[in-house]
Amino acid sequence: MHDPSSPVLRTIKVSHRSVLAIALPMTLGFVTTPLLGLTDTAVVGRSGDAAQLAGLAIAAALFDLLFASLNFLRASTTALVAQAQGRGETLELFAVFWRSIVLSVGFGVVILVASPAIVGFGPAMMGADGGVQAAAATYIGIRILAAPVTLSNFTLLGFVLGRGMGSVGLALQILLNGVNIVMSILLGITFGFGIAGVAWGTVIGEVVAMLAGFAFIFWRYGRAAIPQVSMVTDRVKLMALFRLNRDILIRTFSLITAFTVMTRIGAGFGAVTLAANAVLMNFFMIASFYLDGMATAAEQITGETIGARQRRAFERTIKLTGMWSFGLALASLVFFLIFGDAIIGFITTAGDVRVAAETYLVYAALTALTGALAFHMDGVFIGATWSAEMRNMMLVALAGYLACVAVLVPLFDNHGLWIALNVFLALRGLLLLARLKTKTDQTFTASQ
Secondary structure, eight states: OOOTTSOOOOOOOOOHHHHHHHHHHHHHHHHHHHHHHHHHHHHHHTTOOHHHHHHHHHHHHHHHHHHHHTTHHHHHHHHHHHHHHHHTOHHHHHHHHHHHHHHHHHHHHHHHHTHHHHHHHHHHHTTOOHHHHHHHHHHHHHHGGGHHHHHHHHHHHHHHHHTTOHHHHHHHHHHHHHHHHHHHHIIIIISOOHHHHHHHHHHHHHHHHHHHHHHHHHHHHGGGGSOOGGGGOOHHHHHHHHHHHHHHHHHHHHHHHHHHHHHHHHHTTOHHHHHHHHHHHHHHHHHHHHHHHHHHHHHHHHHHHHHTTOHHHHHHHHHHHHHHHHHHHHHHHHHHHHHHHHHHHHHOOOHHHHHHHHHTHHHHHHHHHHHHHHHHHHHHHHHTTOHHHHHHHHHHHHHHHHHHHHHHHHHHTHHHHHHHHHHHHHHHHHHHHHHHHHHHHHHHHHTO
């Protein structure tokens, strides 16, 4: 009888099909998220109260910032589970999962403890007052109750993706967002709870998805999935998890800083230019759906190939995910240049905003291409758990971006701002690419 703690190694065959089996479901999963925001806005918008709508926008932005900062729980789980799977270490697979769950619940409890301060000061810090502040506080006060559940869902998604189960990840995302949408409509409109109903709809969606995720894991793996105390008390492994999460967090904050700087400087050019920039950022968001999906495939497969010490499969993974990323990015560039004016017209009917957006369209279209390598290399470096290099290169890229902003914006105004953003995206990818061969040689030499 096989000992579950002993390695079971297999040859990993990397193909276009295995890449797309993860990338496609996750791209579809990412696409469902804006539908959720659209539904929430429509439900609250039916109240006819502008303060409620503004309160929802501010509260949603606050949660986007909070949970985006903690998305490292998903990424680190995917990488470490994939590596354990590559090494054939079944027990370590679940040890990674339960350590991440403990960390997720811990962060969730911290958020709950801080919730009075977040509800009390969060909306005001984001510029809300009066009825807008009251509406935002209502939404935040309810939705924040699900913080430990939301973060546990990050870990659950990370686990199934780490095992290469892209379709299960998609199913969990569709379940979460689908229940959320249905309950938001039911509670917000049918029962007339408005913004509070939308918040409870989100809480219910998170809880249902978490229960479904745990049910799937125990149904699929049975006794092997039952946690053991030793899984969450291994100090060395816990510290490794903390370091990985810390580095991904610094990288995320650097990204947030870059986009915040763009918004703040764009605001200085007036309301029309600021609105035009916001419209054009949708082009980058559209490209990020599939670039993120391909990065997720790179995370899982590179993690597994490193765990299995199979350099040839690792290098083929980089080649195939890179081909898809650049191919899709190039297609996006062409599509945006041809149909960009029509897309801008669909997003906004304001004539002055449309004219301004069309002026800077080429820069927004380019973000798909300049960002392709950045997303791709992030996926490779996270999957390989080369987080210190990813963190360091991100900080260098951010410094380069801020320098470009300082030089180009005074010279070229908003044109300079968009050029700086494209330089930032390109720098992120090129700096990591420059470190790729050295890290690959070190990793595979050390493991053989």
